[in-house]
Amino acid sequence: MKKCSYFSKDLIFLMLAVVLSFFSWRSLVRPGYFPMHDDMQAMRVLQLNKCLRDGQIPCRWVPDMGYGYGYPQFNYYSPLPYYVMEGFHLLGFSILDSVKIGFILSFLLSAVTMFFLGKSLWGNWGGLVSSVFYTYAPYRAMDVYNRGAAGELWSLVFFPLIFWAIYKIFKEERRIYLVWLAVAAGGLLLAHNISSMIFLPFVACWSLLLLFIYKKWSVVPKLLLAAVWGIGLAAFFVLPMIFERKFVHTETLLMGYFNYLAHFVSWRQLFFSTHWGYSSSILGPNDDVSFSLGLLHWLLTPLAVILAFWKRKDRKSLLIILFLFGGGLLATFMTHLRSSFIWNNLSVLAWLQFPWRFLVITIFLFSLLAGGVIKFASQKKALLSLPLIFLVIFLNAGFFRPARWYDLTDQEKFSGELWEKQLTISIFDYLPIFAKMPPDKKAPEEPIFIEGKGEVISYQKGTSWQKGEIEISEKATLRLPFFYFPGWEVYVDDQKTDFSYDNFLGLVTFSLSEGKHQIYARLNDTPIRKTSNIVSTISILALFSFPFWQLKLKNVED
Numbered sequence: 001m002k003k004c005s006y007f008s009k010d011l012i013f014l015m016l017a018v019v020l021s022f023f024s025w026r027s028l029v030r031p032g033y034f035p036m037h038d039d040m041q042a043m044r045v046l047q048l049n050k051c052l053r054d055g056q057i058p059c060r061w062v063p064d065m066g067y068g069y070g071y072p073q074f075n076y077y078s079p080l081p082y083y084v085m086e087g088f089h090l091l092g093f094s095i096l097d098s099v100k101i102g103f104i105l106s107f108l109l110s111a112v113t114m115f116f117l118g119k120s121l122w123g124n125w126g127g128l129v130s131s132v133f134y135t136y137a138p139y140r141a142m143d144v145y146n147r148g149a150a151g152e153l154w155s156l157v158f159f160p161l162i163f164w165a166i167y168k169i170f171k172e173e174r175r176i177y178l179v180w181l182a183v184a185a186g187g188l189l190l191a192h193n194i195s196s197m198i199f200l201p202f203v204a205c206w207s208l209l210l211l212f213i214y215k216k217w218s219v220v221p222k223l224l225l226a227a228v229w230g231i232g233l234a235a236f237f238v239l240p241m242i243f244e245r246k247f248v249h250t251e252t253l254l255m256g257y258f259n260y261l262a263h264f265v266s267w268r269q270l271f272f273s274t275h276w277g278y279s280s281s282i283l284g285p286n287d288d289v290s291f292s293l294g295l296l297h298w299l300l301t302p303l304a305v306i307l308a309f310w311k312r313k314d315r316k317s318l319l320i321i322l323f324l325f326g327g328g329l330l331a332t333f334m335t336h337l338r339s340s341f342i343w344n345n346l347s348v349l350a351w352l353q354f355p356w357r358f359l360v361i362t363i364f365l366f367s368l369l370a371g372g373v374i375k376f377a378s379q380k381k382a383l384l385s386l387p388l389i390f391l392v393i394f395l396n397a398g399f400f401r402p403a404r405w406y407d408l409t410d411q412e413k414f415s416g417e418l419w420e421k422q423l424t425i426s427i428f429d430y431l432p433i434f435a436k437m438p439p440d441k442k443a444p445e446e447p448i449f450i451e452g453k454g455e456v457i458s459y460q461k462g463t464s465w466q467k468g469e470i471e472i473s474e475k476a477t478l479r480l481p482f483f484y485f486p487g488w489e490v491y492v493d494d495q496k497t498d499f500s501y502d503n504f505l506g507l508v509t510f511s512l513s514e515g516k517h518q519i520y521a522r523l524n525d526t527p528i529r530k531t532s533n534i535v536s537t538i539s540i541l542a543l544f545s546f547p548f549w550q551l552k553l554k555n556v557e558d
Helices: 009-019 022-028 041-053 080-090 095-122 124-135 138-147 150-172 175-191 193-214 219-233 235-243 267-272 295-310 315-333 337-345 347-352 355-375 381-399 416-424 527-544 546-557
Strands: 448-461 465-483 488-492 495-497 507-512 515-523
Touching (some): 009 124, 022 095, 022 138, 022 381, 041 095, 080 095, 080 150, 095 355, 124 295, 138 381, 150 175, 150 193, 150 219, 150 355, 175 219, 175 235, 175 527, 193 315, 219 235, 295 355, 295 381, 337 347, 347 355, 527 546
Antiparallel strands (some): 488 495
16 A cells, blocks of 8 residues: 555544544453354354464364364354454463454454545545444444454455555556455455455456446456455465365255345335344344444435536546445345345355345445545535544444443353353354264263273374374274364374264274274365465465565566
């Protein structure tokens, strides 16, 4: 991004965007923790922490989930927010505090990225208005303080960054913006794969619009290069997620409560309801939770369109505003039952589970559009911007607080009944397909004898490995306490051995002869995981080497 000199006007506005976000996250700056629908944020950080300390990089198999049998959560669940949170934990913060810092950082960074995008289109005051509206969209309050949707929150950091980078590539064609686009695309894929999927069509349309405005066909290969680079950065996660999806139960993600047909929202909920609650989405329009777009958010959008037509000599701004308005309306329409014909004909949309997830697109486009009003304010930009900023904070800041707050420590969170509950939450979501059903009791700490006699002399569990010493007094069949998943291998006395997993829970089972044996089991990478790791490594090396080949290209051009 363009550097801001100290005390420059740009820097002052940027600092204002950050400071004005304070009321959205101030409730998080205190000891303790709060309840949320997806109350697994801290557990995921703990599991990732165990992986990294154990040398399992990238983390794929989490050891404690699945009732202690482990499962491949981070092979399928977008990991970026948890790597960020884990970074703060490694700096010395508790896990609970690290989760809260992760939430706060998503607010701060999205305020910054939206400011840069808004500033590029509307100027400093317009960028500031867009940033503040983006921060205080009611749906974001629900995402943090009700749902605890870390992935969706972090996707909101990358939406503006992607639009900004594409805009800059068309306008200036500098190589640095290719890097920003690649980083943003990779970041979005790693932050929330569902948001990535629904955002892609809007990115494509944004690119086509700018191509129409600037008529720069030479930019198209550069955009494709950045997109491929971004996919490469995220390949270690994206490729296994796609090609190994068949190895886990996914049917429960689309059934019953998670059927999209049960979660459309009404026009009243979107535009007119002032109700705020902390419950869950239910069938029908009586959810005890808000899906409001925000009064000022939707009131300003038609005003921006009217002003754009009034100042229609600015053709570029008019086209951009019409695109943002139309895109926002389309995203909003996708949350309503009348869009069901689209959902029914695009089966991939079923993976969204909740149609109201499209509100992440709506609040992005409408917040950006709000700053467009300032574009046409002539010399009175501050006079119009300041009341709008005050009003949106005044009207919406009260939503940004949790329903309850508990004095809770890491030790309490990860012990007793709370710990037992976290071992089994959403257990079917990433359960390997080889297990017919989830276990009904916790995994044993050591192998069990199915047949024969013997003794477990010692046994250790890592995150993606287990080993021990077993003494067999009578030929035995041993069952290890983890689910089979492609990549697991078992060694007996340093020799690879065959095993089966055709039992109800899909647990690794094999025979041992009489005598004392050293056994070792490890989850190794499959070919697709190895390939994806290599692709990501090359992409990351290319990213860090960019300054060097940028300098080399510059010297050649000179």
